[in-house]
Each structure stands twice: as C-alpha cells, then as structure tokens.
Amino acid sequence: MQTAQQFKQSYRPAGQDDYDISGRVLDIIRDVRQNGDASLARYTKQFDGENAEVREIPADELKAAFESIPEALRDALIAAKENIEAYQSKIKWQPVEPEGFYPVLHPIGRVGIYVPGGKANYPSTVLMTAVPAKVAGVRCITVVTPPPGNPATLAACHLCGIDHVYTVGGVQGIAALAYGTETIGRVDKICGPGNAYVAMAKKLVYGDVGIDSVAGPSELAIVVDKSSNAEWAALDLLAQAEHDEQARTYLISLDQEKLEEVGRLADQFAEEAPRSEIIKKSLADNHWAILAENRSEAVELLNFIAPEHAAVQTEDADSYAEDVTHAGALFVGGYSPEAIGDYSAGPSHVLPTGGNARFQSGLSVNDFLTANAVIRVDRADYRRYAEAGIPIARAEELYAHAASMEARLNGGNED
Numbered sequence: 166m167q168t169a170q171q172f173k174q175s176y177r178p179a180g181q182d183d184y185d186i187s188g189r190v191l192d193i194i195r196d197v198r199q200n201g202d203a204s205l206a207r208y209t210k211q212f213d214g215e216n217a218e219v220r221e222i223p224a225d226e227l228k229a230a231f232e233s234i235p236e237a238l239r240d241a242l243i244a245a246k247e248n249i250e251a252y253q254s255k256i257k258w259q260p261v262e263p264e265g266f267y268p269v270l271h272p273i274g275r276v277g278i279y280v281p282g283g284k285a286n287y288p289s290t291v292l293m294t295a296v297p298a299k300v301a302g303v304r305c306i307t308v309v310t311p312p313p314g315n316p317a318t319l320a321a322c323h324l325c326g327i328d329h330v331y332t333v334g335g336v337q338g339i340a341a342l343a344y345g346t347e348t349i350g351r352v353d354k355i356c357g358p359g360n361a362y363v364a365m366a367k368k369l370v371y372g373d374v375g376i377d378s379v380a381g382p383s384e385l386a387i388v389v390d391k392s393s394n395a396e397w398a399a400l401d402l403l404a405q406a407e408h409d410e411q412a413r414t415y416l417i418s419l420d421q422e423k424l425e426e427v428g429r430l431a432d433q434f435a436e437e438a439p440r441s442e443i444i445k446k447s448l449a450d451n452h453w454a455i456l457a458e459n460r461s462e463a464v465e466l467l468n469f470i471a472p473e474h475a476a477v478q479t480e481d482a483d484s485y486a487e488d489v490t491h492a493g494a495l496f497v498g499g500y501s502p503e504a505i506g507d508y509s510a511g512p513s514h515v516l517p518t519g520g521n522a523r524f525q526s527g528l529s530v531n532d533f534l535t536a537n538a539v540i541r542v543d544r545a546d547y548r549r550y551a552e553a554g555i556p557i558a559r560a561e562e563l564y565a566h567a568a569s570m571e572a573r574l575n576g577g578n579e580d
C-alpha cells in the first residue's frame with residue numbers, strides 16, 4: 166500500500182522506457198520493408214510457431230466460420246454490433262453548410278485493423294474497430310491477426326464485411342499494413358490494440374501511415390470507498406490483469422479497510438482463476454494499491470495516471486464524471502463494470518494507454534474521417550484577408566508570399 170505522494174514519486178507510465186524493444190521492433194519493420202512476404206513468413210515461424218503460416222483467409226472460409234460458431238455467440242456479436250453502430254452513428258461528425266471556409270468530410274480510403282491473438286482472442290476487437298470504420302464510410306478494410314486465425318474472430322470479420330483478412334500478427338503484421346508486401350496492400354491508417362511490441366511498431370510507423378493511438382497492454386484504475394462492493398472491484402481488477410502480464414491495475418481507496426479487503430479478494434480469486442499464471446504475474450509486477458486521503462486526491466490520481474479505463478465505484482460516483490479529465494473511458498458506478506465496455510456498451514474498447522489519454526481519445530467513427538478545409542475567397546472580400554496577410558508575410562521575410570497576395574489587390578482578369 167502507498168500514499169498518493171509515494172506513488173507519484175516513483176511512477177513511470179507504461180511504454181516510456183521500452184527502449185530495449187524499440188531497436189528490435191525497428192529491425193523487423195526494416196526487414197519487412199526490404200524483403201516483403203519472405204520476411205513475414207520468417208518472423209511468423211519465429212514468433213508464432215514452426216507450422217504457422219501467413220495466408221489470406223478467403224470470404225467463404227469467413228462465412229463458414231460465422232456459421233460454425235454457437236448460435237448464442239452469433240446473436241451476441243450481432244447485438245453488440247448494433248449497440249456499437251448506434252453509438253458511433255450518434256457521435257459522427259456532421260457536414261457543415263458549404264459556404265465561405267468550411268471543412269469537407271471524407272472517409273479514409275484504406276484502413277488496416279490489428280486484431281490481437283497472442284494470449285487471448287479478440288472477436289470483440291473486430292466489432293470495436295470495423296463498425297466505426299464502416300459507419301464512417303471506409304470502403305476497404307484489411308484485418309491482420311496472428312495465425313491460424315481464431316474462428317470467432319473470423320466470424321466477426323464476416324459479420325462486419327471485412328474485405329481482406331491475413332493471418333499475420335505482431336510487428337510484422339503492422340509493417341505489412343504500413344508498407345505493403347507482394348500480397349498485402351498498404352493502407353492509409355492502422356488501428357487496433359496489441360501487446361507492447363505491436364504498440365511500439367505502431368509508434369514507429371506513424372507518419373508513414375496514420376495510427377489511431379498507442380493502444381497497448383490494458384489498464385484499469387478503480388476508485389473505491391467504504392460503500393463499494395469489494396468482490397466486484399476485485400473481479401474487475403482480475404478482468405484487466407488476465408489480458409497480459411503487462412496489463413496494469415490500480416486500486417485507489419478512500420478507506421484503508423476496503424483497500425485491504427479488495428486486495429485480499431483479488432489474490433484469492435487469482436489463485437482459482439483459469440488464467441491464474443498471467444493474472445498473478447500482472448498483479449505482482451503491475452499493480453498499485455493506493456490510499457487516497459479524500460475525493461479530490463482520488464480525482465487527482467486518476468488524472469495523473471490518465472489510465473485507459475477509470476472506474477469509480479464510490480457512493481458519490483456520479484460526481485466524478487466532470488472532474489476526471491484524463492481517462493480513455495470512465496465507468497461510473499458499480500453496475501458499469503469495465504467488461505461491459507469491452508464487449509457491448511457501444512463506445513469502442515480501443516483506448517489510449519501509457520498516459521496517452523492526456524491528449525488522445527478512444528477510437529471512434531471520427532478517426533476514420535478527414536475534415537479538410539475548403540477555402541474560397543471572393544473578389545469582394547479579398548482585400549481584408551490580403552491586408553491581414555501581407556504584413557505578416559513581410560515580417561517572416563517571405564516576399565514571394567507577400568507578392569502573391571499584393572498582385573491580386575488591384576484585381577485582374579480573374580473574378
């Protein structure tokens with residue numbers, strides 16, 4: 166257990182010290198750029214197993230996967246998809262009147278989605294990325310996912326009408342999307358979460374291709390008080406810890422007894438959990454238990470950590486919504502567990518990690534739109550813009566800029 170002060174003094178956000186992996190990740194990216202498919206095949210055997218194969222899954226196999234999964238799962242995917250569509254449609258940017266200066270909205274042309282598949286399978290991630298892209302109007306979507314391709318993930322690809330699905334994961338999958346190979350077409354923007362290697366690869370290709378955010382190993386910060394249900398809070402911690410040994414969990418309590426109770430239950434549940442090994446390592450290496458003195462210290466801690474998910478399960482949980490400014494998503498009250506956001510609530514579960522919620526929002530339909538300005542000045546209005554521009558151009562000693570504006574001051578043939 167730590168005080169807020171002690172925690173803040175020693176804390177480092179996830180990913181900031183990943184220098185050791187950045188070199189290795191860059192080597193793989195360079196190799197894929199130079200050697201294309203041959204490089205993909207080599208790294209896939211190295212990281213995913215000797216028999217692992219990179220291939221495109223044809224549409225009829227995706228359909229067969231959809232038909233083969235249990236009906237209850239099919240219905241659940243369809244229901245979740247509807248919720249996601251409803252939320253994303255509600256928040257989609259709307260065109261403004263095309264007069265004067267205005268932004269014109271265009272869907273991004275080619276989108277690549279990374280669907281993780283190392284320590285767990287993520288059909289939900291297909292929905293949480295492809296549905297916003299489709300609502301935006303993206304015409305070509307490519308999914309990459311580690312081999313051999315999980316049936317439920319492939320089923321979700323069919324449900325979402327994905328154009329191309331390739332069984333290639335990790336850094337090599339990201340590099341293939343960013344630069345293209347003989348068989349995989351390069352895309353304009355890559356989205357989707359992944360482990361620390363995938364997150365680093367996205368950072369390193371950014372600029373040559375767009376990315377949504379650095380959505381690395383999962384994070385959850387829960388705030389509890391005397392009134393909180395300790396069992397629920399402990400289970401919520403485990404629900405993040407089971408993703409990855411590197412998943413981070415923070416328990417912030419306004420009450421010392423509750424802090425100890427939740428911690429005890431989490432350790433107890435970890436022993437019996439199906440993914441016990443991952444959970445125990447995550448809790449041992451990447452869990453913080455912090456005693457906050459009061460509500461404002463709890464809010465300050467959340468904003469300091471800027472976690473992927475913040476969950477407030479205190480008596481006055483509603484009051485946190487305005488004050489928590491840095492969190493990928495905020496879950497308010499005991500009946501809003503983070504797992505609901507993972508699957509079926511509607512906002513995307515692809516959220517910024519490593520403190521990036523300070524400047525980055527979760528994935529949404531608007532990440533798949535560009536809003537570029539259209540500038541059209543009439544002769545009647547020209548003078549006031551030119552007169553504001555010319556002195557600034559001169560101050561910058563950019564005389565051709567000034568001349569370009571001056572030449573039009575007295576009119577000409579152009580109307």
Ligand SMILES: NC(=O)c1ccc[n+]([C@@H]2O[C@H](COP(=O)([O-])OP(=O)(O)OC[C@H]3O[C@@H](n4cnc5c(N)ncnc54)[C@H](O)[C@@H]3O)[C@@H](O)[C@H]2O)c1
Binds near residue numbers: 212281283335381409
């Ligand atoms: N932030 C979010 O929005 C969000 C959402 C869902 C999941 N997640 C996170 O996504 C991650 C999924 O991770 P995962 O491992 O299950 O699947 P993954 O698909 O991200 O990673 C598996 C791949 O990593 C590569 N890899 C493994 N070890 C490597 C090494 N030593 N060097 C280079 N490459 C290596 C391999 O190519 C392998 O196919 C978890 O950390 C989870 O918490 C985050």
Ligand SMILES: N[C@H](CO)Cc1c[nH]c[nH+]1
Binds near residue numbers: 287382383384
């Ligand atoms: N909690 C993850 C984001 O950090 C998303 C997810 C998908 N499936 C289960 N969970």
Ligand SMILES: [Zn+2]
Binds near residue numbers: 405504507
């Ligand atoms: Zn989760």
